[in-house]
Amino acid sequence: MTAVPALQVEDLSVEFRTRSGVVKVLEHVGFSVDKGETVALVGESGSGKSVTAFAVMGILDAAGKVTSGRALFGGTDLLALGERDLAEQRGRELSMIFQNPRTALNPIRRVGRQIADVLVRHGGATRNDAPQAAIEMLKRVRIPDPERRAEAYPFELSGGMCQRIMIAIALACRPALLIADEPTTGLDVTTQAVIMDLIGELAGDSGMATIFITHDLALAAEYCDRIVVMHAGHIVEAAPGRALFAHPRHPYSAKLLAATPGETVALEDLVSIPGGLPDLRRSDLPACRYSDRCERRLDQCVQPLPQRTVGERHVVACWNPL
């Protein structure tokens, strides 16, 4: 099977200008997602997962600036598109859902209207058909009694219900790529599974590519084909889920796995990762941003990182991999 990339990100670097200096939030980030494939972006908070997604979507804060890179999507470089052209793509060809679905919906607009807004904007329905089309979308995300729920406001719905509405908004125009930024954070465990199954099923139906951003490795392993591990704005390892779990090659990935509860690991055996993320405002950041926390550090770790292919679609950026 020859895989066709839906999205290919190359050499993406992002800086944030803050009062206390320039923060190099992302550096030379590259990965790809094939059509119909689900890829997880994992890493601890502040590792740049969400920023990567925002940069691709073109919805970075005003302080954030893409300094290099390309994001090829269906033959066009999203990063080179103007805001107007990019806005045409957003919501139609590439969509995003967020954590905290309750605050991610407009609190004073009926949810049916919010779905209809997207449909009308991208020509998915005319102004007259949009309410009915919105109800159809609510059915697709399996909201019971969709006619009545379309008239509800977000504060009248549960968190899980709101996340279904978000999914309905994101998938209304049948995008080719969905970015789900911690879609289950803030939901209870049973709802988490329902939401993840729903995303997986809808993605499978339409051959949609999915980027799943999470800090939950177990969830990533369960639902994703491949896992991309990020640390402090670098991609340190990318591998098929099974290969990563069986044999992590980057010291950070290994530590991350050891810190993840699973069937075979008892809670008291979990190990926390020593140290914290480096201060990204530093001008003398080491080539490997994990080296300060790393037990396997070598002298050559100060040199630019290699991209070593260590298996089938398995790449690690480390001088001394496991």
Add this chain to the structure above:
Amino acid sequence: MLNLLLSRLATAIPSIVGVVVVTFMLTRLLPGDPAAYFAGLAASPQAIAEIRHNLGLDKSLPEQFVAYVGDLLHGNLGNSLSTGQPVVAEIATRLPASAELTLFALIVAVAIAIPLGVLAAVKQGTWIDHLCRVVTTAGVSLPVFFTGLLFAYVFYYLLQWAPAPTGRIDVFLSPPTHITGFYLIDSALTGNLEAFWGALRQLALPAISMAIFSLAPLARMTRGSMLAVLGSDFIRTARASGLSPRTVIFTYAFRNAVLPVITTLGMVFSFLLGANVLVETVFAWPGIGLYAVNALITSDYAPVQGFVLTMAILYVALNLTIDFVYGLVDPRVRLDS
């Protein structure tokens, strides 16, 4: 929604009762003897006592209060001692003048402040943001009576662009046919362009002085509220859905940001009702503020009581309107009722 309004109306009744009691007490406790004032400087003590008896001022306070409330319930606010006219009639003819001035000032303020605040937030850090800051700072630091005097001096005395600050319409023009009591509306309805223009010229300076003061809090609140909303999660969702900047800013951001602006609008409006007293004095505007000031100077109880009571009812009506508008915009308020 109706329940909400009715319950708010019910809570307003105690405040109205309180206002009735307080205004009655206050006017009786104020220094100055109206009987002596009206008898004149050369009057004998017997004449003063007679006037006092005629006015019912020799009765005990509770008796006076009962008589006052009884009259109130019949819609009788008493007669003004200085003009001899019923207070109700005087207020009814003067209220439209004050209302026209206040509403016009408020419309001018809103028309400037809200677009300014929205633009300042959307284009944060640009020249329009700085303009907004300058305007709001200047607005709050210039008291209404000062701006009013300055305007009258510059535009009437020095430049002679504005007519003399003496009332609602040029003395040589006759006021338009009475329909609503608002000169601008009445003259527009009757097609009386001359009166419309004359009334507008008289209205401009006092209204703009009041507008300048009131647009500062409105613009500041609009800007702050827009900034907060523009940074919120659902705006990011709207942008991530590719909605047009117009939809994002107006349908999504502004409608959420307008809620605290409505609250501020209510406060500004009640403040303007108070500021009326000063502006009407400066511009000899025949409104209820000027009426109350003149009555207060001559210890004329009835008009002062009538004025305070009218203001209290206006405040209550205003707050009800604000609650109603708030409920229209924010569905969460409707549920609480």
